[in-house]
Amino acid sequence: MSTVISGGDRADARRNRARVLAAAGKAFAERGLDVPLGEIARRAGVGAGTVHRHFPSKQALLEAVFVQHLNDLVASGERRMARLTPTEAFFTFLLDVVERTHGRGHLCDVVAADASWPRPVLAASALRFRQVLTALLHAAQRAGGVRAGIAPDDVVSLTVGCAAMLAARRDRPAGIALVRLTLDGLRSSPAVTEDAEFRDGSGVRRETTASCEECGAALTVRPTGRPVRYCGATCRQRARRRRLAD
Numbered sequence: 001m002s003t004v005i006s007g008g009d010r011a012d013a014r015r016n017r018a019r020v021l022a023a024a025g026k027a028f029a030e031r032g033l034d035v036p037l038g039e040i041a042r043r044a045g046v047g048a049g050t051v052h053r054h055f056p057s058k059q060a061l062l063e064a065v066f067v068q069h070l071n072d073l074v075a076s077g078e079r080r081m082a083r084l085t086p087t088e089a090f091f092t093f094l095l096d097v098v099e100r101t102h103g104r105g106h107l108c109d110v111v112a113a114d115a116s117w118p119r120p121v122l123a124a125s126a127l128r129f130r131q132v133l134t135a136l137l138h139a140a141q142r143a144g145g146v147r148a149g150i151a152p153d154d155v156v157s158l159t160v161g162c163a164a165m166l167a168a169r170r171d172r173p174a175g176i177a178l179v180r181l182t183l184d185g186l187r188s189s190p191a192v193t194e195d196a197e198f199r200d201g202s203g204v205r206r207e208t209t210a211s212c213e214e215c216g217a218a219l220t221v222r223p224t225g226r227p228v229r230y231c232g233a234t235c236r237q238r239a240r241r242r243r244l245a246d
Contacts, residue, residue, distance in 0.1 A: 019065060027040050063121065089139070097159050147187070
């Protein structure tokens, strides 16, 4: 006699799987890859049999945790593309990647060390992440907020380094501030040319251009008065809130 699985049972199974993934992600980040599956089950509030039904091996659980991590980052990037300016979307996404990757070095290590990775599901998630990152980068470059010549591989390497740098700092706010400073190196520099240092035939100094420090929008910089740093009140207030939070 066959067993009929109700919609409620399927919903319970999905919730249990999500709880196991969340508990495993935290456990791996805190204790490394040697944490027993029994402890993960305890943290998730489910039985050991439930963990094994969803993930027959620790390797399968590791892959699922890493896939979930990448999928969450993809969703974050897509939301930012839809809601923010290109430059703001790019830089806030990179900061999100660094913060979320912080503490997950063990997962990255096992993927890098095991020649059997990536498997199809993980490879598909990694490809989607790469596509979103590339789209954000190119949009920010077209908007003038990111230096030309920066490639997706450069950005990936920089975020990996920033995540390691954040992990090495005990003072997390100070670490985040250092990460932001490092990521700012990707921003387009103000145009500095010899023309900016000389007057034209009318006796008036030529104007130069620069970018808003917050969103990367183009600014007009005049030779007199205080230097312009932001495109408007919104970016000025956002920068002030960020400094206070740091």
